[in-house]
Amino acid sequence: MSGEQRRRRLADARLYLCTDARRERGDLAEFVAAALRGGVDIVQLRDKGGASGPLEAAAELAALEVIAECCAEYGALLAVNDRADLALASGADVLHLGQGDLPVSWARRVIGDEPVIGRSTHDPAQAGAAATQAGVDYFCTGPCWPTPTKPGRAAPGLDLVRDTARRQRDAASPRPWFAIGGIDRARLDEVLAAGAERVVVVRAITEAEDPEAAARSLAEPLRAAALT
Ligand SMILES: Cc1ncc(COP(=O)(O)OP(=O)(O)O)c(N)n1
Ligand SMILES: Cc1nc(C(=O)O)sc1CCOP(=O)(O)O
Numbered sequence: 001m002s003g004e005q006r007r008r009r010l011a012d013a014r015l016y017l018c019t020d021a022r023r024e025r026g027d028l029a030e031f032v033a034a035a036l037r038g039g040v041d042i043v044q045l046r047d048k049g050g051a052s053g054p055l056e057a058a059a060e061l062a063a064l065e066v067i068a069e070c071c072a073e074y075g076a077l078l079a080v081n082d083r084a085d086l087a088l089a090s091g092a093d094v095l096h097l098g099q100g101d102l103p104v105s106w107a108r109r110v111i112g113d114e115p116v117i118g119r120s121t122h123d124p125a126q127a128g129a130a131a132t133q134a135g136v137d138y139f140c141t142g143p144c145w146p147t148p149t150k151p152g153r154a155a156p157g158l159d160l161v162r163d164t165a166r167r168q169r170d171a172a173s174p175r176p177w178f179a180i181g182g183i184d185r186a187r188l189d190e191v192l193a194a195g196a197e198r199v200v201v202v203r204a205i206t207e208a209e210d211p212e213a214a215a216r217s218l219a220e221p222l223r224a225a226a227l228t
């Protein structure tokens with residue numbers, strides 16, 4: 001996919017899923033396919049190890065291959081977390097970088113201009129920088145609520161979503177941005193009311209008994225809100 005096609009899909013994206021490699025369950029392909037049927041637009045492999053220990057590069061690439069096949073079937077974007085080398089090796093559409101990860105200009109040296117780069121932000125200054133920094137295509141703001149998926153990270157809450165929405169409404173060249181952290185169906189309306197149009201979720205889909213239904217319950221209101 002060209003860089004232009006990737007950026008068009010990013011502009012249309014509303015629901016972004018981060019998942020681990022589901023090593024304990026062994027159902028990665030089935031799980032990702034279900035989430036995509038439910039309306040997920042971007043799938044990121046984010047496997048920080050947990051009880052199974054760190055995911056080695058070869059195992060991460062194998063999991064990325066599985067996700068890539070599902071994403072290709074549903075026209076979704078494949079995202080790699082943290083590692084520019086694995087984004088390049090896997091041919092991923094997206095590389096996501098946090099504040100402590102590789103600087104964007106260095107990541108661009110590794111992956112070139114075609115893949116999309118996203119950044120995490122946790123306060124108005126970081127969000128303001130990511131909204132204009134060269135080489136960045138989208139950014140995320142959060143956590144909206146404290147979340148066990150990212151223990152120890154203080155939550156700026158919905159104030160950061162409101163602030164970002166206001167600034168991006170007034171921006172000459174607004175960038176796609178996503179709210180993240182503690183978001184589920186019960187909280188989605190609050191996040192939309194605060195001004196977000198796109199969200200990232202982990203547990204709301206990874207821990208759901210029916211991942212397709214869980215994804216659909218988020219994707220439908222996000223799409224409906226985008227039409228109003
Ligand atoms: C889409 C998306 N948004 C935010 C994050 C968090 O990135 P980071 O702050 O680098 O933390 P880790 O996920 O690496 O623990 C993300 N991964 N994806
Ligand atoms: C991975 C991550 N990054 C965050 C940030 O604020 O940058 S919050 C977060 C975890 C989101 O998980 P859940 O949907 O399960 O709460």
Ligand SMILES: [Mg+2]
Pocket residue numbers: 081082096097098101
């Ligand atoms: Mg990171």
